[in-house]
Structure formats: structure tokens, C-alpha cells
Amino acid sequence: MKSQKDPFEVFKNNQHKLSEKPSAQAWRRLERRLDAHQNHRKYSWFSQMGMVAAVLLLVALITIISTLTEQKKVLQTASQEAFPAQMEELSTSVDQQEMLKVVEFSRRYQERLTKPSVNEGKQGKKLVPNPKTSE
Numbered sequence: 634m635k636s637q638k639d640p641f642e643v644f645k646n647n648q649h650k651l652s653e654k655p656s657a658q659a660w661r662r663l664e665r666r667l668d669a670h671q672n673h674r675k676y677s678w679f680s681q682m683g684m685v686a687a688v689l690l691l692v693a694l695i696t697i698i699s700t701l702t703e704q705k706k707v708l709q710t711a712s713q714e715a716f717p718a719q720m721e722e723l724s725t726s727v728d729q730q731e732m733l734k735v736v737e738f739s740r741r742y743q744e745r746l747t748k749p750s751v752n753e754g755k756q757g758k759k760l761v762p763n764p765k766t767s768e
Contacts, residue, residue, distance in 0.1 A: 644651075655663075748763070
């Protein structure tokens with residue numbers, strides 16, 4: 634097994650190799666290769682089409698998002714206009730009994746929506762309608 638040399642010693646012993654200059658022919662070959670490499674860096678047709686597609690996709694997404702937000706604003710405005718902001722007074726010309734029936738029907742309907750109409754029992758038992766809400 635070779636003993637490891639100190640890196641500083643290796644550089645010190647090979648310093649004369651570091652100061653060598655390449656020939657003119659080597660420089661010319663290197664310049665030609667670098668020039669050829671720079672010419673290949675131009676954008677190809679495929680990458681240009683990819684960039685155009687990305688820009689179009691971005692524009693389409695922005696348009697869709699702005700359209701959806703506008704529609705949401707229109708719907709909110711329409712829903713606010715559909716419901717009155719203030720309560721209006723009922724006229725006394727409407728029959729009081731009819732009005733009470735409507736109010737009572739509305740109250741029962743709301744109760745029916747909030748309370749379940751089926752009582753749940755233990756496993757193995759039947760589900761039956763709730764007698765209180767089946768009127």
C-alpha cells in the first residue's frame with residue numbers, strides 16, 4: 634500500500650507542469666469548440682412554442698379567475714337585492730286568522746326541518762316515525 638503524500642508536496646513537486654502554456658493550435662481548437670457551443674445556445678423552435686404556450690395558459694387562467702370572481706360578485710349583489718333590508722309593516726286589511734295560520738304553519742315546518750322525524754333505537758329494532766312530528 635502506498636503511503637499518502639501531503640497534497641502540498643504534490644503541488645510543490647509538479648509546479649513546473651502548472652506553468653506550461655498550450656500551443657497556438659490548441660488555443661485555436663479550444664476557441665472553435667467554444668464558438669460552436671455558443672451557437673447551439675440559441676432557442677429552438679420547440680422551446681419557443683413552449684414559452685408561447687405557457688404565456689397563453691397564464692393569460693387564460695387569469696381570465697377565468699377574474700370571470701369567476703365577477704360572477705360571484707354579481708350573485709352576491711343579486712341575493713342582497715332579492716331580500717329586503719328592512720321589515721315592512723303588514724297592513725290591517727289582511728285577515729288576522731289567515732295570518733296566524735300562515736305563521737303557525739311556518740313555525741311547524743321549521744320545527745320539522747330541525748328535528749329528526751325518525752327515532753333511532755338499539756341494534757335489532759325497527760325504525761319508526763316520531764309521533765310528535767307525524768301530525
